[in-house]
Structure formats: structure tokens, C-alpha cells
Amino acid sequence: MNGSATLQTLLPRGEPGCHFVAYGDCCIGPPEPGRGHEKHLAAVHQVIHRLDPRPQFACFLGDLIWGLTRDHGPNHDGQSLRQEWVEKLANEMKPLADLDVPVFRIPGNHDTMTPVSETVWREVFHEIPQNGPEGQEGLTWFDRRDDLLIIGISVYAMNMGSPFTMMGGRVDHGWVDQVLTEHSDARFKLVLGHSPVHPVNGYNAPKWGMLPEFGEPFWEVLVRHNVTAYLCSHVIAFDVQVHDGVPQITTGGAGTNSGPGGCMPAPTEYHHCVQLAIDDLGLRGQVIDTEGTVREQFNWPPLRDGVMEWSFKSEPLDPRPSRVLLAGHSGKEAFPRIHVSLDGYQPRLNVALFDPADIYPNSWHGPEVDIRHPFELTVAIDPAMGPGGVLARVGNEPFSSLETDVPHGYKANGWPETWTTSTEMLVENTSVQDVLR
Numbered sequence: 001m002n003g004s005a006t007l008q009t010l011l012p013r014g015e016p017g018c019h020f021v022a023y024g025d026c027c028i029g030p031p032e033p034g035r036g037h038e039k040h041l042a043a044v045h046q047v048i049h050r051l052d053p054r055p056q057f058a059c060f061l062g063d064l065i066w067g068l069t070r071d072h073g074p075n076h077d078g079q080s081l082r083q084e085w086v087e088k089l090a091n092e093m094k095p096l097a098d099l100d101v102p103v104f105r106i107p108g109n110h111d112t113m114t115p116v117s118e119t120v121w122r123e124v125f126h127e128i129p130q131n132g133p134e135g136q137e138g139l140t141w142f143d144r145r146d147d148l149l150i151i152g153i154s155v156y157a158m159n160m161g162s163p164f165t166m167m168g169g170r171v172d173h174g175w176v177d178q179v180l181t182e183h184s185d186a187r188f189k190l191v192l193g194h195s196p197v198h199p200v201n202g203y204n205a206p207k208w209g210m211l212p213e214f215g216e217p218f219w220e221v222l223v224r225h226n227v228t229a230y231l232c233s234h235v236i237a238f239d240v241q242v243h244d245g246v247p248q249i250t251t252g253g254a255g256t257n258s259g260p261g262g263c264m265p266a267p268t269e270y271h272h273c274v275q276l277a278i279d280d281l282g283l284r285g286q287v288i289d290t291e292g293t294v295r296e297q298f299n300w301p302p303l304r305d306g307v308m309e310w311s312f313k314s315e316p317l318d319p320r321p322s323r324v325l326l327a328g329h330s331g332k333e334a335f336p337r338i339h340v341s342l343d344g345y346q347p348r349l350n351v352a353l354f355d356p357a358d359i360y361p362n363s364w365h366g367p368e369v370d371i372r373h374p375f376e377l378t379v380a381i382d383p384a385m386g387p388g389g390v391l392a393r394v395g396n397e398p399f400s401s402l403e404t405d406v407p408h409g410y411k412a413n414g415w416p417e418t419w420t421t422s423t424e425m426l427v428e429n430t431s432v433q434d435v436l437r
């Protein structure tokens with residue numbers, strides 16, 4: 001591809017709407033030479049500058065500098081940290097300033113990790129609104145611009161008892177609830193925080209996300225206020241998943257070399273930025289790598305075209321260790337490409353997907369289903385959404401992505417050719433194409 005050719009920006013499908021770019025995690029200036037952070041970041045910036053039209057704003061989701069050196073961290077040397085910010089903003093981050101659009105930014109664990117680094121952040125980014133919860137002014141904030149409300153959260157704020165990343169992300173969900181209540185008339189609501197709330201690619205240790213005791217009430221607030229999306233970083237990957245109807249979009253691809261092969265993991269993951277458009281129909285995104293190639297595109301809600309969906313309606317069932325609801329085979333392949341089952345005496349949904357290029361299927365784990373009463377379950381597979389594209393809902397609840405630890409979704413080349421379905425219940429294909437015939 002021509003390295004200077006323009007890249008088509010996804011635009012809102014009508015008014016009102018907006019379009020923007022989101023990226024994070026470049027950790028400029030790591031102590032070890034040769035990690036390539038600056039080179040990757042420069043390539044990401046080149047891609048952003050090729051977008052046509054230019055994004056209306058940019059969200060930088062934390063971990064801009066390396067920060068965590070002995071001098072800056074345990075020794076609390078504010079002066080050298082201040083100097084690091086000044087140099088990196090003037091050099092490696094100059095292309096972002098040259099974009100000449102509003103930048104919404106939040107601190108990551110490499111940016112603020114001590115009271116001194118919080119003070120330095122506040123000095124460097126003094127233009128950030130000082131409207132956060134008490135003790136988090138200039139770190140956590142909100143910004144209302146016409147139809148759009150953006151809330152930025154410092155998930156490692158010292159006043160939340162966050163001594164360092166290992167202890168997991170934290171959030172004052174009561175404050176978020178209050179801001180969302182006061183701005184309930186905002187048509188689009190974005191919430192930014194450095195750490196994922198829901199684990200990405202199996203990185204489920206506390207240091208890779210938000211502690212559940214903070215994350216669960218926080219997510220309940222985002223769902224109740226019908227937030228457009230939660231945007232985060234920290235895991236060196238792109239990921240989209242949906243919980244109770246609210247998308248979590250992770251973009252930790254701005255340059256940091258970390259994890260197997262430099263990403264979490266490469267080669268499935270790659271350095272990138274995400275360009276997003278939101279409108280009354282929903283959210284669309286494209287994930288663009290450092291060569292300017294669109295590697296992934298996704299929609300929420302999903303477009304019907306290309307998505308498989310089934311509904312399972314059942315009367316009460318007797319307990320059994322396992323029952324298969326649906327299996328889709330192709331040829332003489334060793335495993336069904338799609339296998340939907342209820343497993344356990346208090347069963348949970350399991351979806352196993354098989355790509356004949358692999359040796360074994362991978363599994364997705366879903367909600368508990370109460371089979372003692374009549375139930376209705378819907379399962380959907382959207383290959384465009386990757387691992388988050390295996391979704392289910394019980395009754396009329398909103399859809400949620402199932403849990404998995406693999407970095408990909410349904411990736412077999414084509415849908416199964418033949419199907420078997422449970423005879424215990426009514427199974428209907430509710431996708432546009434009726435392939436169950």
C-alpha cells in the first residue's frame with residue numbers, strides 16, 4: 001500500500017453523530033534499547049494523519065511515557081519526570097498536537113503511580129477540567145460538548161488506595177453515576193479508563209484489569225445509563241466485547257512492545273489505532289495497523305448480514321451433565337465447527353468453535369441457565385467482533401459476550417454445511433440466512 005495514500009474515515013450515518021480516533025499505550029522511552037516503541041508510535045501517527053476527513057477529536061487512553069523508572073517511581077523525583085513529559089510531548093507526541101483537534105486523555109499506570117507523579121500530571125495537563133471527584137481533580141474529569149459527554153477516569157488514583165498497578169484498577173462509580181445522571185440528555189456518552197473492566201485475551205490477573213469489586217458496580221452504572229462505549233487500553237491488543245449491551249473497546253496498540261511476540265499475543269494482535277464513528281444507529285469502528293491496512297471492522301449493534309443467530313425455547317428440563325443444543329459440521333472434520341451445549345447440573349452455556357486449521361476447538365463460557373423453569377436463550381456469532389463476537393442472552397436481557405481466553409473469534413473459512421439440533425426444545429435460526437433448513 002502507498003504509505004501516503006489517504007485512508008477513508010468511517011463517518012456517522014447521519015446527523016447527529018461524530019467520528020474520532022482512539023489509541024493508547026506507547027510507553028515512550030523504555031529503559032531497554034531496541035523495543036521499537038517510538039518507531040511503532042511514529043507509524044501509528046502517520047496512519048492517523050492519513051485519515052480523510054481528519055478525526056474530529058482524539059482519545060489517548062494512557063501510558064504515554066515509560067515513567068516507571070527507579071528515579072521517577074520509588075525515588076519520587078518530580079523534576080526528572082517533568083522533564084520526561086516535556087521532551088516526549090515536544091517530540092514523539094508532536095504529530096498528535098499537529099493534528100490540531102481536541103485531545104481527551106487519561107493517565108495510565110506508566111503516567112501516574114505515586115503522589116508526585118499525580119502532581120506532575122496535573123501540572124503538565126493543567127488544561128484538563130478540574131471537575132473530578134474530590135482528590136482526583138485533573139486526573140478524573142468530564143467534558144460535555146453538545147450531544148457528546150466524555151468521562152475520563154484515572155483508574156489508579158492514589159486517593160482510591162491504588163498503590164500500584166498490581167492491585168488492579170479502581171473507580172468511584174458513585175461519581176460516574178452522578179455525572180451520567182446530570183447529563184442524561186447527552187445523546188452519546190463515552191467513558192474512558194486505562195484498564196479493561198472485562199478481561200481481554202485471558203489476561204485476567206488483577207494487574208491487567210479493574211478489580212471486580214470496583215468494576216461490577218461501575219459496569220452496572222454504565223448499563224443503567226445506556227453508555228455508548230467504555231474505551232480502555234493497558235492490554236497490548238485490540239478487543240471489542242459487549243456486556244449487558246454496552247461495548248468495551250480495548251486499544252493498547254500505540255507502540256508498547258509487551259507480551260508474546262511484542263503484543264498480547266502477536267501475531268494475532270498488532271500495533272494499531274482505532275477509528276470510530278457513532279450515530280443514532282450505533283457504533284462502527286475500524287482497526288488500522290501500522291502499515292495503514294484495515295485489519296478489523298466491527299459494528300455495535302452488529303449488522304445482520306454475516307451474523308448467525310439462534311433461539312432456543314424450552315420447557316423445564318431434568319438435570320443432566322451435558323446436553324447439546326446445536327452442532328454444525330463441515331465434511332469429515334474432526335469436530336463440529338460450532339457446538340452449543342448446556343453443561344453441568346446447574347448448567348451454563350458453552351460454545352465451542354473449531355477452525356480446521358487448528359488442532360482443537362476453543363471454548364466460550366456463558367451465563368447460567370435455570371432449566372427448572374421454561375427458558376429462552378439466544379446465541380449469536382459475529383465473526384467481525386473477534387473473541388467478543390460470541391454472544392448470548394437469556395430471555396429479553398441485553399446481549400453479553402461469553403468469556404474466553406483466546407484472542408480470536410469464529411475464524412473458520414465458511415459456516416458449517418450440516419446441522420443437528422436438540423429435539424428437546426424449539427431451535428430456530430433467527431439470522432437473515434436460513435442455513436438450518
Ligand SMILES: [Fe+2]
Nearest residue numbers: 063108109234
Ligand atoms: Fe498500562
